[in-house]
Amino acid sequence: MTQREETQVQMESLSRPDWRAVFDRFDLDHDGEVPLLEFRRYLSDPQLRSRIPDHVLDEILARADTNIDGSLSFQEFLDMVQSQGLGPEGGSLFRTFLVRAANSVVPKSKRSRRYLDQYSCCPPPVFMVLVSVVELVLFIVDGVRMGGVTASGPVDTESVLIYSSRRRAEAWRFLSYMFVHVGYVHITTNLVVQLLVGLPLELVHRWWRVAIVYLCGVLAGSLGTSVFDPKVFLAGASGGVYAILAAHLADLIMNWAEMELAILRLIFLLVLVSTDVGVAVYGRYSGAPESTVSYTAHLAGALAGVLIGNVVLRNLRVHRWERVVWWASLVAFLALVLCAVVVNVAAPDGFYPEQEI
Structure with a gap:
């Protein structure tokens, strides 16, 4: 089995609670929603950008925000993850990156990028x-x-x-x-x-x-x-x-x-x-x-x-x-x-x- 196939199997094996844990890593203020603008900033991985153009990524996020409130709820996040709009390979790549971002990019700062949140x-x-x-x-x-x-x-x-x-x-x-x-x-x-x-x-x-x-x-x-x-x-x-x-x-x-x-x-x-x-x-x-x-x-x-x-x-x-x-x-x-x-x-x-x- 190739590395790509192993990655795809690993991603598909993630259950709803697993994705909930991933979502919670992005939900830094624990209010049950992740602002689209903040979420978009996390998606700066060169591998993702080389395979998924910016306009496609923007379309994915816009489509995921079904109630058009500028934020992703957990259900909207889960629907986005499970979407096949990118095809099997692109969907696997996107889900792989989400896990990587949640486990590396977000915990590194462990805080929002809003200036007011930096006061301590x-x-x-x-x-x-x-x-x-x-x-x-x-x-x-x-x-x-x-x-x-x-x-x-x-x-x-x-x-x-x-x-x-x-x-x-x-x-x-x-x-x-x-x-x-x-x-x-x-x-x-x-x-x-x-x-x-x-x-x-x-x-x-x-x-x-x-x-x-x-x-x-x-x-x-x-x-x-x-x-x-x-x-x-x-x-x-x-x-x-x-x-x-x-x-x-x-x-x-x-x-x-x-x-x-x-x-x-x-x-x-x-x-x-x-x-x-x-x-x-x-x-x-x-x-x-x-x-x-x-x-x-x-x-x-x-x-x-x-x-x-x-x-x-x-x-x-x-x-x-x-x-x-x-x-x-x-x-x-x-x-x-x-x-x-x-x-x-x-x-x-x-x-x-x-x-x-």
């Missing part, structure tokens, strides 16, 4: 909470040490944590400036925004991915400021906050098809970011008290968030063009960081001007 508190979102607590504690310590705080100060320019382009040889400052904040308005804004936008991101993408995005944003903020806006001292976690904000854009790029209300998410994100950047740019050049806000750190952090977000965040369904975006984002981020590091290392004496705060 296991593991808990610890990074944003932890970094926010550390920033708040150090802000309080600085306030006590300096005799109090106001809405916009005071600022300790001699702090070992604040970033200064003239002290760029002290490499820890490229990250440690995130723990220094200028007044209670500054830290309150950063903490509120990073918790609001960071925690939901952690619930889907896990804490360590968000930590990478956040820290890359902080690093990009100091490197960008050191190259393009070296006159200012740099304090605050705005580079990391903007990286988290922009990472939502990367998330939208990768998971648009799986994300509910994606267009509303995009509009909200663009309004929030453009408003804050506009306020920062206006404040810098209007002579307002916050005139030394480094919007360069905001923009550099946002750029890092988009690029590194495309690299490290979860992509629920990878398309071919997204692989190109992945590599392009990684290469672009590394190239920009390398260029900024070279400028900082190779800059001659006198290249950096006196600073202001």
